[in-house]
Amino acid sequence: MYCDYCGKQATTHVKKTINGQTTELHLCPQCAAEHGFGSAFGLDLGDFWGSLFSEPTKKSIADTVRCEDCGRSFREIAELGKAGCPTCYRTFYDRLLPSIHRIHGKTQHTGKVADKADDSLKKKRELQTLREELERCITAQEYEKCAELRDKIQQLEEKGGETA
Amino acid sequence: MTKWYEKSGTDGDVVISTRIRLARNVNHVPFPAAMTSEQKEDIINKVFAAFPDENGAFSCVRMETVSPREALSMVERHLISPDFANGAGETGKALLLSPDESVSIMVGEEDHLRIQVMRAGLDFDSIYEEANCWDDFLDSRLHFAFDDRLGYLTQCPTNLGTGMRASVMLHLPALQEHGIIQQLANTVSKLGLTIRGMYGEGSRSEGALYQLSNQVTLGLTEQEAIENLKSIAGQIIKEERQYREKMRSLPAFEDRVFRALGVLQNARLLSGKEFMSLVSQVRMGIALGMIPNGNLDRINRLIIEAQAANILCRAEQDLDAAARDSHRAAFVRDNIIC
């Protein structure tokens, strides 16, 4: 699919219905940004999200799986532009990811970790910080601190933080 | 108890207030749009139970007990969103409010919980710390939905990740007058921020009040988002001050400020729109030290208290437009300068 405006590879597909006449718009990232579709800014997301997934090939597989917590299908989520419950994100993770990436430009959370969240993530983060600190100490030749950090890292790894 | 908006804060010449809002949801419960009324009741009860009387004296309000007038006055005080106010009189929505109104928790808005902390002036660090504390406190009782990859899970994908919307309310009369706001909006949008009118989403800017906030919530930490916002806000504040300095020496500007003050001190009828445009000029005059006895705290408070629904709430009745404008004019006359 190529961009309707400039002919480059299109990545954004928008469906518009005016007076019952449905037209589809295919846009490359630059043209999409210019028309307010390239980012989440100032954009009717419900419409955007829905149109993203309403291509015929995806429609056929969409309804077979339903979220076990709220019963919503992927198609319903796409049409509403809203997840039905937290579990929807886990159930349809792979299929939601492209539009999540489109909205945020990233797909991996790096901020605060919820208390009851998987402990392994907290450990992973902690290990990462310790390793960075260790590297810094090695460069700075602070050997006493290095030994201390190595012990800490070893302790954390033994607790199973590395298995994730 | 003094309300948070009754005093001005750091960089108060340009910054009205700072706000942080966290979107949070409970695991294995549908998001508000898909909830049954029993599920809504259940969440409200769980949140209320976390705030027994002895705990901080939060008021717990069910929105079905709130009149549309009161609900709108809460929007004007930035305690709730316009969408949430539309649900006044409906069951399934509730609000928790600290005595100074600086902490508000909406239950059953777009997400199960919206935890919001506000403060006068530019003050991201301390309000994030406070929002973070309430988040931990509520998480320990309700267990928020979280995913290793996507962070906090929210009804709308635009809030995934930190679920955090941080914003700062700026008074930008000089930049507005010089036609720089649109250019500013284009620039900040490239940096993952957005700038819009006083009451957020889709609202027009009255009185040159603009809200600058982060757009992206996934893939950067709360601290990174806040630092980003702080540095852009800092640059905007600097620009606004430079333009104000240029205007200060113009006789026509001084004339305009004092004419605006004259109208506010003497008018018998004031529409909301006229009030906002005049008070904006007076506020800039006070910030530049042009008006003796001028006081930013008083003006900030007046801007909120002279809004339509706040007037109706004080009058304890619905008024037609002319009566409301008359009430507004009287209130402004009494409160503009001591």
Ligand SMILES: [Zn+2]
């Ligand atoms: Zn193109």
Ligand SMILES: [Zn+2]
């Ligand atoms: Zn679901």
